[in-house]
Amino acid sequence: MQSRFYTLTHYPDGMPDREQFALETQTLPELVDGEVRIRNHWLSVDPYMRGRMSGFRTYIAPFELGTPMEGGAIGEVIASNHPKVKVGNKVSHMGGWRDIAQLPGDSVTPLPDSDIPEQAYLGVLGMPGMTAWTGLNLIAECKPSDNVLVSAASGAVGSLAVQLAKAKGCHVVGIAGAAHKLAWLESLGVEPVSYRDRTAQELSDAIMLASPDGIDVYFENVGGICLEAALSQLNEGARIALCGMIDGYNAKTPTPGPSNLAQLIVRKAKIQGFIVADHWASYRYFLNEVTPQIAEGKLDYKETIREGLESTPDAFLELFEGANTGKMLVKLI
């Protein structure tokens, strides 16, 4: 059986382009003991993957050039040499960027039995959702009385962060760009603020208008002017959960940080970076809390879907143009 997969041809400097991804074909070897073969239905593309294209180790190894890329995926088991993984099982795993994956059965996770569409386990009930929950609860220790600000608030992570904060009873402000994203945020009861065509000072003023009592918790996905604007609006004891800084991921030269970090002193505030993988032991608490809210339609989630394996590189690159509302996915079947 053949597998079609993407490899990285070289490590990009600045914004990657389409030519850095090569579609290759391989005839899969026989399953060895413990292995399973999966037909992928859905592939995930996520901003963090840019970090694996840098050629050096950060908190995770870089993609190896010329070998199948990796990423979150959902598929159905079509062959198994593993005692606990059965043909027909739906599983989530890291063998993405390809149509057929062959992996150790121990490395795949069966999907819970539910009526929730399977691709939700790549988004609102998967890594991005768990990231939002972790940042808000475990890092920022968000309380019902907090005024919460979220950047990239209509993205896969941000859109769950704003809703989890709303569900707690917080006053929530969400930063986004496009009009339809701002409208969606407003429909969720979030105060929408646009970053478009604004200086950091102007964005800061807009945040102040949207949250006159200041900001206690900032869920940060962007960096750039969003961070500078937020720092100027912090209340005493504010907590910033630093999840991502997509603004700088494709910078060819270092981009300066905010000029007002001293606000952290004045406001006795903290910024804390985190990686969701470190908190995976709490995934079941997240699922227990969020799954019923998804099943009952209390939490809204959106997907931006591209079709076909060949669309995967473009779907990934579009993340940096803000093309997605909610989770960006590639649908294979």
Next chain:
Amino acid sequence: MQSRFYTLTHYPDGMPDREQFALETQTLPELVDGEVRIRNHWLSVDPYMRGRMSGFRTYIAPFELGTPMEGGAIGEVIASNHPKVKVGNKVSHMGGWRDIAQLPGDSVTPLPDSDIPEQAYLGVLGMPGMTAWTGLNLIAECKPSDNVLVSAASGAVGSLAVQLAKAKGCHVVGIAGAAHKLAWLESLGVEPVSYRDRTAQELSDAIMLASPDGIDVYFENVGGICLEAALSQLNEGARIALCGMIDGYNAKTPTPGPSNLAQLIVRKAKIQGFIVADHWASYRYFLNEVTPQIAEGKLDYKETIREGLESTPDAFLELFEGANTGKMLVKLI
């Protein structure tokens, strides 16, 4: 009786100059009930005072133009209308920038009975010492196994931070400029690193050489290239106690922050700002721990002393040139 005191004539833009301080004389009114009159022996000048010259409220009100400036001071009570404060008592208080202070007796703190020179209660046993202890213990939660980095390491705060960390058993690197400061740090068992004539990258490389196992705790007093260099050397789970950012206090225009804040994500690290006043309830724990070490000569401290009330503005301005080793003080008597 007359009091000579400094007032601020206007709020400086950028580096203050000598003309922004006016020496004035006032005939003190009769003591009202509860008041005490103090002949100051020692005045403190500290970097944080620059923040009170900005004309707007931060965590503390700005100096009011044309009224006596304030600051830490040590003196002897020469008249009292307060039942608990006696003539002859040595006290610390906030009526600095003047020779004779007249204040509510409730606002002054009697010095402990000890053989330690009284001015130590403005430095190593006072606010700067407590700041070092608080940042290291309460904010950065420093443990004996930590690799510790301190900027402005020969200053009033930094020089105690490095020694408290050494006393815990930590490996300690101290950043300073002048050769005699680096030599002092070395004599304390601290790895000295100069920031002079270095880029952030060069400073980062020097820190790596001095602390090959990375940095777990960074006590930050400076900002600028020190912060950028430190961020590149953080270990996983590193804690940065953000005490001050003197590098930017006199900037006329905003100076960009570090370009590598995303290291906080990769290293799952945190930066936390703090103000020592919030932790004053723990001052007695600090005194209990540090006073015996001072009395036994186990902790070294230096003072840079200017003489006479008229030298106060210059002593303050010299802080921003790095003229002080240890605590900068003005001796009146």
